[in-house]
Amino acid sequence: MDKLLDVLLLGRRRFGALGPRSRAVLSQLPLNLTLLLVFVVLAFADPHALTLPPFLSGQIVALVILLLCAVVPWGRLPEWCVLAIPLLDFVAVGLVRTGATGVLSGLGLLAVFPVMWLAGSGRRLRLVVALCTFASLVMVWTPLLAIGGSAPHTFVAELVVPLMLVSVAVAMSVMTLSGIAQQQRVEELLARSETRQRLLDTVLETVDVGVLVIDDAGTDVFMNSRQRQLYLTALPPGAARAPESELLVYRDGTDELVPVEERPMGRANAGEELNHEMYRLGRGPEARTVSISARAFRDATGELAGTVLACTDVTEVVAAVRARDSFLAAMSHEFRTPLTSLLGYAELLLEDESLSTSARSDLRVMSRNARHLRKMVDDILAASVEGSSPDVRRTELDLAELVRQAAVSAAPDAESRGIAVRIEDDGELPVVGDKTGIVRILDNLVSNALKYSESGALVTLTTERDGWWAVCRVRDEGIGIPPEDLERIFTRFQRSSAALRSGIPGTGLGLALAHEVATQHGGRLECTSEVGVGSVFTLRLPLARAGVSPNQSTAAEE
Template sequence: MEKLMDVLLLGQVRFHELSMRGRVVLSQFPLNLTLLLVCVIAAIADPKVFTDARFLIGQGLELVILAVCVALPWDRIPYGLFLIVPLLDFGPISLLHYANGSSLNGLSLLGVFPTMWLAGSGIRPRVMVPLGGLAALLMVWAPLILAGTAAPNTLAAELLVPFLLLAIGIGTSVMTLSGMAQKARVEELLARTETRERLLNTVLDTVDVGVLVIDDHGQNTYLNAKERELYLAALPEGVETTLESELLIYRDGSEELLPAEQRPLARVLSGETIAHEVYRLGRGSEARTVSISGRQFADVAGDTAGTVLASTDVTEVVAAVHARDKFLAAMSHEFRTPLTNILGYAELLQDDASLSPAAKSDLQIMMRNARHLNHMVDDILAASLTGDEAGGIRLPLDLAELVKQTSDSFSPEASNSGIKLDLATETALPILGDRTGLVRVLNNLVSNALKYSQPGTTVHLAAREEGAWAVCEVADEGLGIDPEDLKRLFTRFQRSDAAVRAGIPGTGLGLALAKDVAEQHGGELECRSEVGVGSVFTLRLPLRKAKQHMTLS
């Protein structure tokens, strides 16, 4: 009874949550409640109606029907048999309709309750809706036929109410079937959503990335297994806390705890987006180095709905990088010392007048190969630098001047190889850049052009201004690059098949490093090439906004 009252008063309990008996009683109850109101109105408007046996019998039958609804164990009765109840309701309503005389009008409209019950059940609507209409017709015609007063005019006078009830039944059935279809669709979508949610949770607990989700109220709504593991690593010893400000979080390489406002979650909650920032969680051997990314996300209305933080454990990666750096530092020392000695003594030997021409030729080969080996060491060391390490210090430079100096440096080599090095510069090209990195890029482009060119050809070196760009172009008339090789030209350690077949030495690092340097300067490096015709490399760097007048020396 408590649940029935809760449903009637639009409380927390819903109709479909009731037992079968509760639903049957609740479906019958509105009619009985309306009949109670009819008794109150009759007592005020026409008390004589209580002397009419048909009125009393009709009211009594409806009470009996309600009592049957309460008494029968509908949960154990085959589903659908409860529709006998609304069909029985038409009988008492018929008695009430013909008992009222002229004092109470419209009691036949009480048939709307059983009509809506039949049509709204959703059970065999093509049968129940016409059956409800037929029952409504019998409700008004049967008493006339039994009383012998049935005539065309009296029967026609009673057609409006059955027709109205049939229309109500059709409308109720259409809305019920539509609601059932929508409910089925919603249930299907809910089932799919729950399945996807379980799949997502399983995936997030399986991947080796920590995920933390915070709602728009700052409450933790999801924490996967990996994030929980990283969280435990950041907990101070013997302390349990859910506050980020109390965790042991450091910048990588620092021993000072980060201030609360500089911690990743606090920054993302304030609206900042972070990407791949490295922190250290915890102290000692149990500390973990993590790469953290985070951002807020919006709901369908565009309002902030929460925050997502993703943490990747890069402890082993960082350790490997440190080991690599140590190895490269050692390799640099071990290689550079003997190379420096070789080149130094070779230069001294060059000045020895007693050397024969053949010995001097061998000495030139030795020096050329030593320099090549020295360049290879430089490339490998440059490839090991990333980010700020590779960026160097940005200073005001003139790209045209750098191009001219590069041309001067390679003129002897070009002349010795029988290649013409043509230089064309227009005006000063002021830029901001790392001189060491840009010189390495230009040297690499010109060196490659000479290596891949044949004697008697020309390498064109040009510097010019194009809009907001300072442009350097290196064009050769060499082997050219196959379209398939061109796709991976700027990939580290990749070399073209033509270069390998021709026996041209190289590490496959130079162009990849050159492109990295160009992009670190906000520029780009492109190549267009045709096999057997040659290649054109174009370096674009942004001109300085405050362009100063510079002259070539």
């Protein structure tokens, strides 16, 4: 009873959460309360009507039906059995209606209660409408049949109430079925939403990336387990929890704490977007280096809802890169020292006129191989330096003159290989750049052209203007590069399959470094090649023209 009153008066419990017996009683109770109200009204309007057998019988039947709702174990019976109760209610309503005829009108509409019960059950629409129609007709026509002698128009006049009840049954059935369909759709969407939420939680807990979500007020709303580990690393020694201002956050490579407003959370709260910025969390051997990115997200209305920060632990990666660079630099230095000595002594010996022809030839081979080895060491050393240093001094240079110097430098090697070098000069080509880097590009292109060409071949160096570009082309008649290898020839430590088959030594660094230097100068390094015919490497650098860049000029021309 407490549950019934809770639903009826306070509505704190869902009707569907009640048991079958409680639902039956609660569905029957409105009719009984209305019949009680009818009894009170008749007591004042016409007390004599209360003694009429039909009226008393209807009230008694209604009470018996309510008692059946309370005592029958509906949970042990099939669900459809409870629908017998609203059908019995038509009997009670019919008796009360007959007993109060002439005193109260419209009591037949009390049948709307069982009609709503039947139609709201969600059972078969046609069957429910048919039952309601039949029960309504029986309710209004039975008294006429019992009296006997009623004219046909009397039966027709009594159809108003059944028609109204049928209309209510149809409307209620449609609304119920629509509600059931909507409820099923909502439950399906809730199930999908819960599944996606669980999937998202599983993904966030599985990935080895710290994820932190903060709302538009800067308050933490989500932090996965990986982020909690990083947070503990950033805590001061002995602290179990600390505000953002007290966390140990350093810029990578320094021991100075980052100001609060410059920290990732502060910048993210200010609406700034972060892309792989490096920080160090904590100090000592437990410190971790992290790469942090941040993106704002918006709600369904388009309003700013907060920010997501992704923290990737790159401690081992940074340590590995630094160890690699240190190793390459140390190795290159240790190689360069003895190589310099070998080349120096070889040059001194070559100046000795008493050397025999065979000894001089052997010295040239030794010198050539030592220079080749030194070039490989230089490539490795250059590869250990990532990016372009801001301290590099760029000056105005003549690309055509640098090409001529590269040809002169390569002349001894070309002569020893029996390869001719031809220069096609189109005049001065002023560019602004780092002389060391550009010379390295040209030396690499020319040495590769010689290295992959046979004796008797021709290497052509062409310089020309192409719009706002200074262009240098190095054309050889070598072994060529297969089409499938062209896309990766500018990738570090990658060599073409033709070069590998030829057995010609190399590191796969020269072209990658040349491509990087060209890009750093705002230019491009391109290649076209045909196996067995040769290759053409094209270097494009912006011409030195005050206030105008190649990109701007191209846009202006278009």
